[in-house]
Amino acid sequence: MVRTHQPAGIAALECAAPWIPDQVRDDGSGRSTIREDNAPRLRRYDGESMSAGIMPIYAPLTAEPFLSIDFGEEKAELDRGVIRIITGATKRHGEVAGNVLTFLATSLRGSGFAAYSSQLATRIGDLSVRRPDVAVFHGKSDPSYDNERAFADPYVLFEVISGSTVRTDLTVKLEEYRALPSVDTIVFVDIAAERLRVLQRTGPRAWNDVAHDSLLDLALPALNLTLPHAEIFARD
Structure with a gap:
């Protein structure tokens, strides 16, 4: 489930460009934190104004300032310029998600590939920063990458879908992931049915897209390994 960080409904945040300085402050540590008091920036739009087509205009937030924000205990994505908690x-x-991450992390050790949880973000252009449940990147082991919060070149992406996020995962995120030239395989994991939908690239703009109705040991040619169905859905 996601919610926008900007106020919803008729209470809208009146934002002047650039958006980010009015919404966050520097706490002196070199990182930015969410401002607690947004009240001066709130403006209410009544039904008459909205029916007349008068709507608040937001300056879209870009990836760099988004990645500098400290959300504390919360996790957020940048969704086409809008923060979603x-x-x-x-x-x-x-x-x-932990099963997939554990298997891949162990299996990929020493290969140059590494699997990461949603704590490490995937950057998609200037306006979207996503947090797939598991992402596999290549060549990030050098200490120079240790303080990075996002990369833009994943090879394999896993999304564990649920009722609250399925629409976004299978539409908006899917198209964003397909647009990344580095991506070889996208896997949607249906935890209710214990089935997989697997998209594997067959050309620069061509994909093999199969929703599997039976148990599947997932072949990942880009990683030279197979992820067993039993490992994905294990309960112990």
């Missing part, structure tokens, strides 16, 4: 995952969601 991600609520906590269910136990089963976390279990399945």
